[in-house]
Amino acid sequence: MNPNVFDDPRITAVGLLFEVHAGLSARFAAQLDEHGLSTVEFEVLTRLARSPGNQLRMTDLAAQTSLSTSGVTRVVDRMERDGLITRRACPTDRRSSFAVVTPTGLSRLDETVPGHLQLIEEWFTGQLDPPALAATLDGLRRVRDAVNPCATAGSGGRTEDQAEAC
Amino acid sequence: MNPNVFDDPRITAVGLLFEVHAGLSARFAAQLDEHGLSTVEFEVLTRLARSPGNQLRMTDLAAQTSLSTSGVTRVVDRMERDGLITRRACPTDRRSSFAVVTPTGLSRLDETVPGHLQLIEEWFTGQLDPPALAATLDGLRRVRDAVNPCATAGSGGRTEDQAEAC
DNA sequence: CAGCAACTATATCCTCGACAATATTCCCCG
DNA sequence: CGGGGAATATTGTCGAGGATATAGTTGCTG
Numbered sequence: 001m002n003p004n005v006f007d008d009p010r011i012t013a014v015g016l017l018f019e020v021h022a023g024l025s026a027r028f029a030a031q032l033d034e035h036g037l038s039t040v041e042f043e044v045l046t047r048l049a050r051s052p053g054n055q056l057r058m059t060d061l062a063a064q065t066s067l068s069t070s071g072v073t074r075v076v077d078r079m080e081r082d083g084l085i086t087r088r089a090c091p092t093d094r095r096s097s098f099a100v101v102t103p104t105g106l107s108r109l110d111e112t113v114p115g116h117l118q119l120i121e122e123w124f125t126g127q128l129d130p131p132a133l134a135a136t137l138d139g140l141r142r143v144r145d146a147v148n149p150c151a152t153a154g155s156g157g158r159t160e161d162q163a164e165a166c
Numbered sequence: 167m168n169p170n171v172f173d174d175p176r177i178t179a180v181g182l183l184f185e186v187h188a189g190l191s192a193r194f195a196a197q198l199d200e201h202g203l204s205t206v207e208f209e210v211l212t213r214l215a216r217s218p219g220n221q222l223r224m225t226d227l228a229a230q231t232s233l234s235t236s237g238v239t240r241v242v243d244r245m246e247r248d249g250l251i252t253r254r255a256c257p258t259d260r261r262s263s264f265a266v267v268t269p270t271g272l273s274r275l276d277e278t279v280p281g282h283l284q285l286i287e288e289w290f291t292g293q294l295d296p297p298a299l300a301a302t303l304d305g306l307r308r309v310r311d312a313v314n315p316c317a318t319a320g321s322g323g324r325t326e327d328q329a330e331a332c
Numbered sequence: 333c334a335g336c337a338a339c340t341a342t343a344t345c346c347t348c349g350a351c352a353a354t355a356t357t358c359c360c361c362g
Numbered sequence: 363c364g365g366g367g368a369a370t371a372t373t374g375t376c377g378a379g380g381a382t383a384t385a386g387t388t389g390c391t392g
């Protein structure tokens with residue numbers, strides 16, 4: 001650690017990125033908490049709600065979130081107990097089961113999303129004028145495409161659900 | 167969730183940012199793991215090593231990481247057991263104790279940092295040509311300054327340690 | 333200088349989530 | 363058609379870490 005490695009521009013770059021992530025995450029979590037949702041619960045709810053039929057197989061849900069399959073089992077347990085989602089047996093494969101959003105879950109999402117969007121606007125996208133925002137997002141997109149090859153859905157892909165193929 | 171809220175550009179913007187964070191975090195964690203360090207352990211080590219005397223009070227260490235004070239107690243326990251850091255009593259305040267990096271900890275850091283820097287270069291900074299990188303970092307910096315006011319150390323500040331004053 | 337509020341580290345309890353093991357079901361291939 | 367390997371969800375077990383309570387210390391203030 002002799003020469004000041006910590007002033008290396010690469011270190012400061014990731015530091016920047018991670019600070020932004022931490023700051024936004026904290027603010028989002030606070031707002032979600034007002035609606036009785038944790039971060040992962042919100043993510044599960046949105047992933048299901050944006051899927052056809054408001055449902056997803058447990059495995060696919062795990063693939064779309066940052067959770068393991070057992071983690072998905074656990075969070076779905078909690079949310080089923082809270083009435084936000086339900087399990088439905090898969091008719092074609094008796095090993096699988098679907099997690100499907102209940103009307104309660106959908107309305108909870110409806111309550112939550114507007115404030116969430118407002119928060120994004122307030123602390124992220126609204127902080128930059130359009131060209132600067134576009135430039136920033138372009139940079140992030142290129143890094144994302146490198147680091148997360150599965151998510152290259154941008155153009156030419158099919159619906160957008162092939163992300164679950166990763 | 168009637169109109170496709172999920173195509174809202176604000177949603178995709180945070181999605182992008184969070185995917186980048188997740189992707190980089192995973193790669194970093196894998197490399198750190200090769201050196202027997204977890205993410206938080208690496209952060210603790212770097213925070214201490216960049217501080218005067220290679221030491222920090224437990225409270226300040228907690229403030230500089232994303233850990234609670236009890237979390238810091240825990241991780242310092244582990245790392246002390248592994249010989250990476252040591253506790254030293256504070257001479258002026260008998261409530262406080264310092265966590266100080268051992269020579270073992272420093273050399274572990276020396277082993278780890280080069281690969282870490284290489285990874286940053288490979289997956290983040292090296293993915294963009296200099297102007298695009300600068301633009302991206304500028305955008306991130308502005309968002310960071312908004313979302314994390316403490317970290318406005320950039321210019322005019324004193325050393326850089328006033329970050330701990332937050 | 334006595335007492336009280338704030339601060340510091342730690343201990344205790346609890347939730348969350350990963351990993352490995354398990355049971356069930358599916359599918360392919362001989 | 364039958365058996366073995368892959369896929370799927372769940373459960374047991376464990377470590378990580380937050381919230382709160384606790385004990386010791388400091389410093390201010392009447």
